[in-house]
Amino acid sequence: MAQGAKVVATEGRTPADQSKADSGTMREPQRAFGRTEAAIFLVALSLAAGAAWYLGFPAMRSREANVRASVADDLLAGLSRGRQGFIGSLAYPPFPTLVAVALVKLPPPLGGPWAAFWTQAMLGAFLAASVSAWLRICGVGATARLGAVLLLVASPVFLGWVSRGASEVCLLLVAFAGCSLLLHWLRTGHLRALAYLAIALGTGLAAWPQTLALLTVAFAVVVFRLARAARPRHHLEATVIVFLAPAVYIAALWTAANWLIMGEPFFFLRGLGSAQGAGERWRTICAEAAPWGPALALCAVAIVGRFAGAAKGRRSRVLLGLGTIAPCAIFFWLEGANALLPPHTPSDDELPSVIADCERNLSPAVLVVSGYRGYDVSRLLGDGQRISLYHTLSFYPSDMLSKTRGMRAYLLVPEPRGMDLWEDMHLRYPRIYEEPMPFTVYERSWKHWRLWRIVRLDRSDRR
């Protein structure tokens, strides 16, 4: 009887309780975020707001903030043109836009393009607080902890991204949260750490699809860890389900939305597999488009911090403390003050003169601009009504031809470089910049832009 009682009583314990027992008195901290973290959050937010004000946001060129605010506006207006931005593009994945939707209708300086700024500023401030909280939980000394946080939040790279409302901040946060939660789970086996890790990486997919790389690495670590230990049946299966469920759900939602709205489940992958330039596109997506350096630097902060807190002896503590600070110093300060400025895109610089030229020489006419570029053009076009804009995010020539029937219409195409490479028209028609299409003839070109006149062979157009 006593034996039976013992077995039953033992089975009543949950695995989490077992973990507690295994790790002595350790419990997950109920308050990971204390007053210090609240203060850090506010300081980081203030610094971001200060930088944005100093750099002249939103008059400064912040393409992403403008695009996200415009797509959010479109979404709220009924999903007409915002469809692609909502679900389709790998260039501007939906999560930051969806967050911005909550703010975009508010008056500036909270709404409009500021919505994207505040979204990233909040996430950035939360990242700074998370770095502090993690290092504190690890037992890192206050000097190293605050040093690392300060080097992060005052760095030109960080302030540059935050003040432009750039979603790179999302990837930084996902990378740091993922790494620290994985380390925490490896040490304690706590279910909460595993769940939050899965949620962070899953949500990250909708902000930066490149998070898939982090997800894969973390998944491999989790499986490797479990495979090495003797576990009950179904434990591995259950862990895999818990770990992958958020990511699969996010991917399924994204795919379903593509299918429902665009008619193509894998719309966002369109063009990536095409023969022309496929390799370059994949390389750009995987390596160049994502800010891996700073993201991995924050992972390094998490890892070194974990060991710094456990280090014995003053010397090793100091060394590891410096090691905690170093990645921030290297990756967030290396580019210097230049990082505060928006990235230089030649087609961006040229656009105002292109539009002015068009207004002078083409009017009255319809200017057809497809993709996110349309938002930039709509900002630059005056109210003179001499040129009207026909803007769609997705490029469907037949739609365009029927909507501009009987009008003098021109198609403005950016050079497929940088972010413009991901515009729908370049994904569908990779030669659209270089060669005329069956319905276009060459009109004129600038250094990074080309204008095609739209022609038709039907009676209405000849008139």
Next chain:
Amino acid sequence: MHRQRKTQMPRKRPRQPGAHVLNEVLYVPEARLRSLGISDGTWRETFRLVFERPEDTAVKVLTAGQWVVALAFLLVLVAGLLADPSLALTVINALVIGFYLTIVAYKFWLIHLSLGGSAGITVSADELAALRDEALPPYTILVPLFHETESLDRLLEGLRAIDYPADRLQALLLLEEDDAATREAVRSKELPPFARVIVVPDGHPKTKPRACNVGLAHATGEYLVTYDAEDRPEPDQLKKAVVAFAKTPTDVICLQARLNFYNKRQNLLTRLFTLEYSMWFDLFLPGLSDLGAPIPLGGTSNHFRTARLRELMGWDPFNVTEDCDLGVRIARRGYATRMLDSTTWEEACSHPRHWIRQRSRWVKGYIQTYLVALRRPFAIARRVGLARALGFHVMVGGTPFSLLVNPLYWTLTTLWFTLRWEGVTRLFPFPIVLWGLVCLFAGNFAFVYATLLAAFRRGDYDLVKYGLLVPFYWLLMSVGAWKGFLQLLTRPSYWEKTRHGLDIEAGYVEHPSGSEEPAARTADSG
């Protein structure tokens, strides 16, 4: 005859205007009471709460004041719908969406707390070993039984397995007078020496709390616990409760053990039911306990300080979730409930028809409890604070409300996705549509995910994948909820009896503590 009745009911006239009606309803001839061995005083104790604090009971679904408020609310609603139907519906929609968001946020805060390691009050093996039998206090076990012939063997086996000195144990088997089959079955069994049978007179309302109140009047233990017929508590649960009570302040007068099922793998329904229970008892209630919010007790395995329970006048005999109601009254009187880290294994209802009956009673009882508490809407907040009172509103009021409203929103969602019905779009202007989408995509997933986590945390790893099917279970929950709601209007105190022993009928072989693989689980738990 009239005099006879007077002797059986409290002499102090209650504030309840319809007390004479109650006298009629609750009347049981004195001779019959005597023949069942129940004294006048004992019988009076059974309904003490009803007569002394009728406003704290569900003897009436709505009081006169509540009727006035309900009618006023209805009037405003109708006026709004007549004046501007679109605006009125949009406002209602906004309120419901706001409510959903509150529920999602609050429940996830509870889950966050629970996953952080809260297991309730834990009692170590050393603490148990340090207990001396002669120092243990007397303990009373109440087991109400009604049509429980199938579970009787299991019950007696469970009682014998309890690790507590027999001379300090009192088990009261509370049988109903009109349940001849169970009485006969009990008579044919050899009862443990500490067990005693009490026959509860036939009468209205025929509810478990009424039987428990009779048991409470006979209880001699310093502590008291209620078990259901099919329960299999961990054998050392009483000892753990004694240690836990000793470790907690005296205002903690109730400990709720965790509940789970031993036939969890019998079929899909029991699997999903197990997941729900795991979420409730392993994630929500420990979180509430951590916050110090009122805990809606879980029907069985509630351990009490008997004196304090008497002070609270026992259970409300008219409430069909008397456990939940008692949990709320405990909080309202300034006492506290904590979770005990010990599990009682129950039988999961394995047949959809019986399951719906059980669920309908639970939802009806939760609504009863909520309506009773709303008679003094600020009493809980005054006693436990606003944030903790929110827990009561979310868990007791919010649970049935969301179950009732869910089908409407599922229909609206389906209409929008399939037919793009314009009416739905009008109901969701900005920013309501945003919050609605958050509820739809984030809220629903979050609850599914929490179900997976609950199974994982409990160690039911093979059940984790079934958590993905839980939305279908929500449908069934809503069916039960609507049945309960409609029954509240017609038979408020009718006790939808849960049928036990279905697992035995189905030939399902149970394993200790519901484990599919006892050896593996034991090894895992160290």
